[in-house]
Amino acid sequence: MPRIAPIGSRIARYMDVPESAKGPAVDPAKGYRLQDLGEGLFVITDNAYQSMFLVYETGVVVVDAPPSFAGHIRQAIAEITLKPVTHLIYSHSHLDHIGGAKGLGGHPVIVAHEETRRLLVRANDPNRPVPAVTFRDRFTLRAGSRILELSYHGNAHEPGNIFISVPASKTLMVVDVICPGWMPWRRLSLAEDIPGYFAQVEEIRHLPFDTLVAGHVARTGTKADVELQSEFLKDLKLAAGQALNTTKPGEGMDPRDMANPWALFDNYTDRVMVQCVNTLTPKWSTRLAGFDAFIWDQCYAMEQSLRGD
Known part of the structure; x- marks a missing residue:
């Protein structure tokens, strides 16, 4: 017999969440938490989803707009600056990460991989506007003196899911691949290409960063979190x-x-x-x-x- 209750079996409660997987609490009155990553870069999270924004001389670059807290993104930015949102980067096409894009308002330039554009054209969802700027392999977004390096490493979670590096902050954002301190979401985060998923975890292991923004769970990640997931896989x-x-x-x-x-x-x-x-x-x-x-x-x-x- 299995040691863990199989799918469909109802149990009294699930296992406790280890302390190592927990993050700082979210103020319920605000509905989000801000984390300063340095050099003008901030994470916004409700401790289930994560996005980030980068403040530069004349504006703000937002990466992802999860509908779970998209209504608070402008409020969160206003805690730091009154500059306008000039750019929005999509990590990939999935609704749960960019479904709040339309609600940001204004007319930011939307940047994404060409595969993400293809999927969004097919989806025809007014809440996920089609990106105006796309790329195939690599793209450098220069916002004032700030730089974001975008790169595509093939299909793993889904086509078009990109790596977003902010070198000045030693931060890497890759969504739906690593879950810091946690088991990946079901069926390896619904990876469309499982060998590709394994390969991307190993790529992430060898990239230079101090902080990983993973798009999910209660805290940002570290190199040690990537090593732990690699070992589990x-x-x-x-x-x-x-x-x-x-x-x-x-x-x-x-x-x-x-x-x-x-x-x-x-x-x-x-x-x-x-x-x-x-x-x-x-x-x-x-x-x-x-x-x-x-x-x-x-x-x-x-x-x-x-x-x-």
Whole structure:
């Protein structure tokens, strides 16, 4: 039997969130928290989503506008400056990160990857205006004396998901790849390309930064958070691979079901996932917040990738 309740099983409560995964509290009267990253760069967060803005001589560059707190972004900026928002960078196309873009008001120049533009044209969502400026591989946004380096590293989470570096602040923003202190969102943050997702985590490991803005959870990240997620992913891949190689299809099934290929594979993959979850639970259940919420999803995504990718 699995050591962690499987998907669909209702339990009294989930595991406690480790202290290492928690961030500073959000003032409920404000609905957001500001974090100063230095050199005019600030993170805005509601401790579930994160965006950031960079103040320069004559304006402000915003990166992402999650609808969960987009209504507070101008209020947050006003705590620092009265300069206008001149640019808006999209990390990628997903609604939960840029669905508040229209609500920012004004007429900022929107910058994104060309794949993000393609997806937004298809979406035809008035709350996510189509970017005016796009790029393929790299783009340097110069705002006064400030510089943001944008780069594309291929499909992982989704096509068009970019890296945003602010060298003066030693900050890197990559959304929906690393979750500092936490288990990734289900099925490896819904990665469209799982080998690409693994490769991007390793790329991030080797980039120069002190602070990682990950787009999610309660705090910004560090190099140590990236190392921890890399270690977990390697263990996940090993556990799923071992389970695939040591689990015998059809074992213990009713012989009458053996002619049903969907039942055969359902039974097989369920037993693979049980072994994968049980292998990972002793080491990781107390090291990553949300382990019990999504470990079944991770094992499922991993064994599917190993069999299909």
